[in-house]
Amino acid sequence: xxxxxxxxxxxxxxxxxxxxxxxxxxxxxxxLLVLASRSRCAQLNLTSFFLALQxxxxxxxxxxxxxxxxxxxxxxxLLTRLREQPFEPTAILAIGxxxxxxxxxxxxxxxxxxxxxxxxxxxxxxVQRAVEKPHLCVDLFVMPTTAGTGSEVTRWATVxxxxxxxxxxxxxxxGFAKGAVLIPEWTAGMNATLTLSxxxxxxxxAMEAFWAVKRNxxxxxxxxxxxxxxxxxxxxxxxxxxxxxxxxxLCMASLxxxxxxxxxxxxxCHSISYPLTLLKGMPHGLAAAVxxxxxxxxxxxxxxxxxRLSSVFDEAEGLDAWLMETTxxxxxxRLSAFGVTEAELPDIAALAFTAGRMDNNPVPxxxxxxxxxxxxxL
Numbered sequence: 130x131x132x133x134x135x136x137x138x139x140x141x142x143x144x145x146x147x148x149x150x151x152x153x154x155x156x157x158x159x160x161l162l163v164l165a166s167r168s169r170c171a172q173l174n175l176t177s178f179f180l181a182l183q184x185x186x187x188x189x190x191x192x193x194x195x196x197x198x199x200x201x202x203x204x205x206x207l208l209t210r211l212r213e214q215p216f217e218p219t220a221i222l223a224i225g226x227x228x229x230x231x232x233x234x235x236x237x238x239x240x241x242x243x244x245x246x247x248x249x250x251x252x253x254x255x256v257q258r259a260v261e262k263p264h265l266c267v268d269l270f271v272m273p274t275t276a277g278t279g280s281e282v283t284r285w286a287t288v289x290x291x292x293x294x295x296x297x298x299x300x301x302x303x304g305f306a307k308g309a310v311l312i313p314e315w316t317a318g319m320n321a322t323l324t325l326s327x328x329x330x331x332x333x334x335a336m337e338a339f340w341a342v343k344r345n346x347x348x349x350x351x352x353x354x355x356x357x358x359x360x361x362x363x364x365x366x367x368x369x370x371x372x373x374x375x376x377x378x379l380c381m382a383s384l385x386x387x388x389x390x391x392x393x394x395x396x397x398c399h400s401i402s403y404p405l406t407l408l409k410g411m412p413h414g415l416a417a418a419v420x421x422x423x424x425x426x427x428x429x430x431x432x433x434x435x436x437r438l439s440s441v442f443d444e445a446e447g448l449d450a451w452l453m454e455t456t457x458x459x460x461x462x463r464l465s466a467f468g469v470t471e472a473e474l475p476d477i478a479a480l481a482f483t484a485g486r487m488d489n490n491p492v493p494x495x496x497x498x499x500x501x502x503x504x505x506x507l
Contacts, residue, residue, distance in 0.1 A: 135388055137282050138308040141380055147312035148178055151272060154308035155220060158186040159268075162211070162218035164233050166195045169225055169274060172318050190216050195229045198406060198413070200289045201251045201297070204235045208246035211236075220268045226327070227278035227287075227413065230271050234286035234306075237269040238299055252290060252297070261301045269306045274315045276379035277327025277414055279334055279387020281309035289407060294480065296403040311384065313377040321367055321459045322412070328363040330414030331383040332356055333421055337396040338389035340425075340432045342489045349434070351389035356441045358382035364455050397424045397490040401499060404480035411467045419462055422449050423502045424490070431491035464507045474503045 140150050155161065161182060165175060170193070182189050192210065196203050211218065218240070223233030235251075238260045243250050254260055271281050280286070284304035288297045319327065335355035338348045362378035369375065395417075401424075402416035411419075425448065429435045445451035456462045469477070478500040481487065487494065494502075 135282055135391075136305050139282060139311070139384065140309070141311045141313070141377070141384065144312050144314045147272070147310045148181070151222070151270065151308070151310045152181060152185055154270060154310070155182070155185075155187065155222070156268060159188070159220040160216060160218050161187045161189050162216065162221045162236070163189055163191045163224065164195060164221065164229050164236075165191065165193060165224040166229070167193045173224075173274070173315060175224065190218070195225055195232060197228050198287075198289050199228055199232050199235070200291050201248045201255075204232065204239065204288055205246045205248045205251045207232065207236055208240055208243055208251070211240060212244070212246065218267055220270065222270045222272065224272045224274065226273065226275035227280050227330075230273065230278065230280040231286040231288065233269050233271060234280075234304055235288055235299055237267040238286075238301060238304065240267055241265050248292075251288070252293075255288060255297045255299055260299050263303075266303045270308045271306045272310050272312065272315070273383070275319060275323065275327040276311075276313075276316045276376070276383040277330035279331065279383050279390065281306060281311065282384060282387040283391045291407065294404075294407060296407060296483065298485075311380045313373055313380045316376050316380065317371055317373070319370075321370070324366055324370070325363070325456060325459050326412040326414035327383070328359055328366070328379055328414070329418035329421075331379065331386045332359040332363075333398050333414070333417040334386035334390045334395065335359065335382070336421060336425065336438060337398055338386065338393045339438050340428045340435065340491055341390075341393035341396050342491055343393040344432075345392060348389045348392040349437075351385050351392075353437060353441065355382045355386035355389060356438065358385070360441050360445065360451060367455065367459060394489050395486050397487055397494055397499075400483040400486035400490075401477075401481045401502065403483055404477045405464070405467075405469070407480070408473070408477065409467055409469055411469075415460075415462065415467075418452070419464060419506050420502050422452065423505050427494075427498075427502075428491050464503065469503075469507065471504070471507060474500050474507070477503060
């Protein structure tokens with residue numbers, strides 16, 4: 130069953146036009162919780178934007194403690210802070226990368242449900258799927274500052290549970306943002322590693338949407354468009370960080386890939402990535418992409434149209450060659466480069482089976498298969 134195609138009012142605009150568009154999207158006179166790190170606020174000169182929002186009649190409160198890969202404890206801390214003040218937001222604006230948008234989605238869904246939030250109540254609400262029951266959510270708006278997650282057009286949010294060594298997912302029909310504005314200039318401040326990781330995340334979203342069990346003609350066409358844009362633009366953005374044509378193309382690739390996998394969900398690459406991020410701190414996009422070639426080779430017999438996806442990388446002489454050339458001078462896309470050892474592979478493989486992801490792969494994998502895939506990329 131297809132997800133709603135794109136219930137989000139989403140725009141890709143230059144800086145000043147993008148700020149104006151978000152001001153117009155927000156509901157009037159809201160109590161607006163802004164999630165944005167202090168470094169992001171300084172980098173993007175957001176003070177003037179916040180003053181403009183106040184001038185529009187919004188009560189603005191900034192929450193700047195945005196961790197990488199937010200845990201249930203991080204969500205509980207945010208919700209507790211809101212309850213203690215109390216601010217009672219009527220809208221949330223997340224300005225940042227995937228982690229910031231995940232926090233925004235979690236807060237929008239959980240704030241109305243938890244009057245006395247703590248890590249356990251956050252964990253229970255997600256695991257017991259209380260968030261999936263119809264309830265009043267806070268309106269969420271997003272302004273991504275990276276180009277890769279596609280979170281601006283999906284209904285899912287990732288929350289980590291490090292105490293239980295697992296990744297949790299918030300997934301509900303009201304999980305879409307109400308509005309999103311992508312400003313390519315905002316992504317130009319990413320360093321090479323973050324540009325690479327987020328670009329590879331978009332590529333992995335696209336490729337997995339193409340071959341997923343739940344694939345459909347729409348997801349495949351969107352995936353091909355997204356993969357082609359990443360293939361062309363990511364090397365240019367790495368070589369010329371200020372190249373706005375490349376940055377704009379990556380923003381569109383992220384958006385298209387987000388639309389593609391919102392129809393299908395992800396597959397084995399993402400499922401394998403979760404313990405790599407949880408146990409080894411491997412950045413999400415890199416953790417997802419490191420097994421991309423190995424998984425693609427195994428999936429080819431099960432997806433007759435796979436040659437269309439392979440052809441995206443023909444000019445680069447194949448996906449492996451493209452990955453090697455694109456990552457050259459930035460990092461080595463090998464597990465060992467992130468401290469993974471051969472002795473850890475069985476434990477990682479045992480944790481790599483996330484329902485809805487691994488079973489969405491067109492070829493079934495056993496734990497032994499996953500361990501072999503990991504070993505190929507050690």
